[in-house]
Amino acid sequence: MSATATAPSGTRLPQTPPTARRSLSVGPVLLEARAFIALGVIVVIFALLSDTYLTSSNLITMTRHVAINAILALGMLLVILTGGIDLSVGSIVGLSGVVAGVLLQGWEITSLDVILYPQVWAVVLASMAVGTVVGLVNGVLITRFRVAPFIATLGMLYVARGAALLISDGATFPRLGGDPALGNTGFGFLGSGRVLGIPTSIWLMVVAAALVFVLLRKTPFGRWLYATGGNERAAELSGVPVRSVTMRVYMVSGLCAGLVGLIIASELTSAAPQAGESYELNAIAAVVIGGASLSGGRGTVRGALIGAFVIGFLADGLVMVGVSTFWQTVIKGAVIILAVMLDQGEQRLKRARSAAAAAGSVPAPAAPVATGPRS
């Protein structure tokens, strides 16, 4: 009954709106604050256990690790918002790095008897294009051939990894620094360069997060994405181009994975075909810890970023404190489950509140029914 758009039906208004509004705003605030609190708890605990944890150099190092997972998580967030999943991103990371490796070391075209040494910018574009194309294939399989996202991208996980191994013949491409004589130096900037004292990869994460944020919050495409994940049938009937939306999110996810492949290859100045193994799971975990729903329609950039920080800061902290890698794995898993359990509880609370708010609109007119506007 509360804030009726047209009929401000006077006297009863003061009673209901405050409760209604409170129940609508406290839930989300708590939801987001909880992830922040978790991150804060992690930082405090490790700061107490290790003197070096809170130093600026360590924070930057950890954030560099976070950046890799965060960029993947941003792409994954878009996919998960549509109700899909992208298991192929880890393999795309490996493939993208290997493609960069081949091009930087010289692309030998035997039939023409030439070796091509592309410029670094061209290498970067090519690797990201490869990632995008793999995403496109995922999208085509899912939208045109109606393969379930889990299956399509699971298949692509193997195909892309296999392709990376085939291209590299299983070997790592070392020394990607380039040769001044060939004019292809500077690849190291992506992974090891700094702008204003901050590593490039962190800047890339910030830019990617800003772009995805604007995409989700400020464009019709973002609205379409949430609608597609929330109820595909209703979205379609409302004129949302569901297929093209779905196709494009897998391309963006592939693009993000391609970028991460480049960053890793650049950091190590070498490209291994095994790079990025199981990264897809870290990305999914970050998105889920950030409060996104795997059934689609719910999730935020902020949440995904916090999720990536929780995972990264926790993992690095455990290493610094000297917890065995076996225990690290167990703890990471437990944190993921705990995060989702808390989220479920919060959602139930929110639903109960909104149901109560809905029920609240019923008895409100009970008292003055005899003099109600319609009688």
Add this chain to the structure above:
Amino acid sequence: MSSPAVAADPQRLERPVVMAARGITKVYGGTRALSGVDFDVRRGSVTALFGENGAGKSTLMKILAGVEQPTTGTLELDGEVVSFGSPVEAVERGVAIIHQELNLCPNLSVVDNLFMGRELTSRSFVDDRRQREEATALLARLEEPIDPRTDVGELRLGQQQVVEIARAISLRARVLVMDEPTSALSAAEVEVLFKVIRELTASGVSVVYISHHLEESLEIADEVVVLRDGALVATAHADEVGLPWIVTNMVGRNPDDLYPVLEPAPREPLLEIRGLDVADPTTPGRLAVEGLDLTVHAGEIVSIYGLMGAGRTELLETLAGRLTAENGTVAVAGHDLTRADIPTRIDHGLALVPEDRQRDGLVQTMSVGGNMSLSSIRRYARRLLLRDADEKRAVGTGMADVTVKAAGASAPIGSLSGGNQQKVVIAKVLLTEPRVLLLDEPARGIDVGAKADIFALMARQAEAGRAVLFATSELGEAMNAAHRVLVMARGRIVREFDPRTVTKEDLMSASDDSGPRADRSADGLVA
């Protein structure tokens, strides 16, 4: 339609009370869904419960069946105070419920669903043969010739509802609560259900009946109970009261106000359909719409009446672009849209308010405002970026146009009542500025007040020069809310009537589809 035996029974008043609710109050959070309701269920009689959405009918049913517990107040069974902790306890005491939403597993067979959780066993193994025999007997009693081995997911909605009813009947309850048992049933299936209800009551079973079809409820009812705003406002014997009495008590106003006065004067043709064939999406090889011609003019409201399976929904979904036409053409204001995709159709002014608003109308994860602006979202963007002020203004206009009662545009869509959710779907379509407004069962499952609002809204749209085409299975809606009444059966428009002269009997006899019903039953067996 009460049988002579019942009508001639002068002792009805003295029938013993089997189950009674005493001073039932239910509070959710800080709000009262029911306050101090006293309610009797008499042996061997049908008590029909009337009330608008939100009046508390379903809450009361859930309390009777042990799904919910009352905040204060007691339930009595044969004069003894009982409290049901769960539906299972209620069933053990002889109280069963048929839920409004179907509680069936589509991946399991009819037999498996009928005996779920209480499988018939011999030596701790499931006795398939005995289960199948009992299932066949149950379905035969309901005159639904389904092979009990069919997966429930392969049945059409009406048949699934019959399975749900069969399961409740097989519990041999003394009190059977039916919450909207006929929402997906055809007229013939409703007849059978009523016959079975009569048999049950004759054998001493009591039935509590809720339906949005008021006439139907009144037909089966012995006792009438009306709830309003959580309180019991009136009770009567069914044969002493009529529909106007019920509606007046439900809303506290005259039922004639439900439909607006329509301005005449259809203008130029807007929607033109020629020779439309549409394949039945559920039955390969059958046409759901066959050789259909129809013109709807600007300023005109056209209603399509028909039974389930007549092809109404398929026609509207084809016009909206969800289904593809096999043959024929669809044009709006001269633009051929036969092969256009949904966004193009919306751009040309053809948009649908779908039949099932939960499944096809709303995105449950989005807010009221997000749902409302979804179809027209591109209009609020400049150079790729959304202009929040433009969107906000549009949503504000939309909420005012359809008089949505909500805590605000940012309220979750699930916090609204059914009628208000339907208004949000309509507002979403109106924000696309349609030239032809299509509505499939626009007033299904919503309260009388919201119904009146929606028909008034349709009349305003027609006055503004839009063409309005709506499908309905309610005779009253078809006759009173349109300039022209069409009857569909077997995928064709079989008759056209003038609403000023048409009678209910005209519509019912024109819509009789006894021919294809036999086909469908046969399909059920083959599947």
